[in-house]
Amino acid sequence: MATFAIESNGRIEKTVVYFNGQQLGGIKEIFLNLDEEGTFDGILQYEGTDKQIRTKQIFSEYLENLKIVEPSFTEEEATELQQLKIDSEGDIEDTIVTINDEELEGIVSLFVHIKSAENKNGISSLFSKNKIPDHVEFKAEITFRNEDDTTETEEIF
Numbered sequence: 001m002a003t004f005a006i007e008s009n010g011r012i013e014k015t016v017v018y019f020n021g022q023q024l025g026g027i028k029e030i031f032l033n034l035d036e037e038g039t040f041d042g043i044l045q046y047e048g049t050d051k052q053i054r055t056k057q058i059f060s061e062y063l064e065n066l067k068i069v070e071p072s073f074t075e076e077e078a079t080e081l082q083q084l085k086i087d088s089e090g091d092i093e094d095t096i097v098t099i100n101d102e103e104l105e106g107i108v109s110l111f112v113h114i115k116s117a118e119n120k121n122g123i124s125s126l127f128s129k130n131k132i133p134d135h136v137e138f139k140a141e142i143t144f145r146n147e148d149d150t151t152e153t154e155e156i157f
Contacts, residue, residue: 001094002059004042005085006030007078010157012116012138014081016072017044019058025067028053028116032086035109036145040092059090082157084112084140097142099156108143108151 008015017024026047033041042058048065056063073081088095097104115137140156 001087001089003085003087004044004058005083006112006114006140006157007073007081007083008140008157009081010138010140010155012114015114015138015157019063019066022066022068023071025069030112030114032058032110032112034086034092034095034097034107036092036107038092039109040088040090040095042086042088042090057090059086059088084156104142104144106144106146108145110142112140112156113137114140 003018003020005018006015007018017027017030024046027044028047029043029045031041031043033039040059043055044058044063045053045055046063046066047053049067050065052065054064083098083100085098085101086095087098097107097110138157141153142156143151143153145151
């Protein structure tokens with residue numbers, strides 16, 4: 001089971017990404033789209049240690065040549081950030097989503113799209129529906145189903 005985490009305050013400058021507990025460098029774009037209907041898109045675009053740009057399914061493909069970097073934040077700085085963590089093997093049924101180590105229940109959908117300004121060749125070409133913008137983006141929201149069957153959407157970071 002892979003663990004993918006994003007720690008942020010909602011700004012690209014204060015965002016770090018972890019894969020299996022190690023902080024990654026060279027991240028160009030992240031796209032997560034999970035919903036209760038079975039949609040499971042977890043895509044990461046990154047520059048590897050060999051300077052090649054790769055686009056991979058986070059939970060079902062081998063992420064080769066990842067750039068592992070030293071932690072960007074002290075423990076004190078990290079307390080000011082939110083951490084979204086997804087543990088999965090690529091199947092929505094066996095996926096655990098937590099925010100700040102609290103497991104979330106009643107998730108209808110999770111959508112995260114983070115794209116840096118320097119990424120000119122984004123992942124939008126991989127999707128037939130043009131839901132992914134080509135400009136700098138930082139969108140992270142989660143929709144929950146309430147007990148009365150209404151839904152509520154919240155920003156994650």
